[in-house]
Amino acid sequence: MKTTFGEYIRFHRNKKGLTLTQLAAELNLDSANLSKIENGIRDFDEKRLSKFAKIFNLDIEKVRDEYITDQIGKQIYETNCTPQLLRVAEEKAEYRRTLRNKTV
């Protein structure tokens, strides 16, 4: 089952038997803020992704994928983007790639 990135963090934290305070300390943030992150009230700062991966011995690429799919999934949800519109968005992303190649 696909989950939010906050739930993903919580899953790994519980699996390792860490408290919010313990993990927050390792990540250099407040336990209150980590709580909000796990509950989807705040975003996890991208800068901490590698630290997170190291703590739980996870592949950094996998963690990053988990992160960006969460971010984009959130935007799809918030904008009520339908599957058809998402196809269009995908084409536009492709178009931006062609723009990059033209300009250089």
Place this chain on the structure above:
Amino acid sequence: MKTTFGEYIRFHRNKKGLTLTQLAAELNLDSANLSKIENGIRDFDEKRLSKFAKIFNLDIEKVRDEYITDQIGKQIYETNCTPQLLRVAEEKAEYRRTLRNKTV
């Protein structure tokens, strides 16, 4: 061909024979900033979408679709999100919808 939202604005502006200054005035913004928007350096403020639609007599829903697909397409591009990962993001958006229904 799918384009950026900035190019979409420029297309309609040119079609109607308006200068940046003229359209910017109608949209209550600076011509320099509108120039940046059309060139993709800045974002068009979502609050102005309805005004934009009225000026060019466009369906507000269509304009909004054009806008959100641009926004999401931009994020897909910037994060280098592959089609496979986009499918995952879509599932996560769906998951968020189930969350909403559960909570209420």
Place this chain on the structure above:
DNA sequence: TTAGACTTGTCGTTATTTGACAAAAATAGT
């Protein structure tokens, strides 16, 4: 009820975005 874990609210700081102005560059008309 006490302790530990987690959540919620708030607020000052930091970072990002926007609006505005000036000035340069490009374009078109004469």
Place this chain on the structure above:
DNA sequence: ACTATTTTTGTCAAATAACGACAAGTCTAA
């Protein structure tokens, strides 16, 4: 080429949004 107009670029202050930190609250288990 000269001039007027349009468009682009650079910069900065103001507005906005995101973040870190602290305090106080709730919840759970011994």
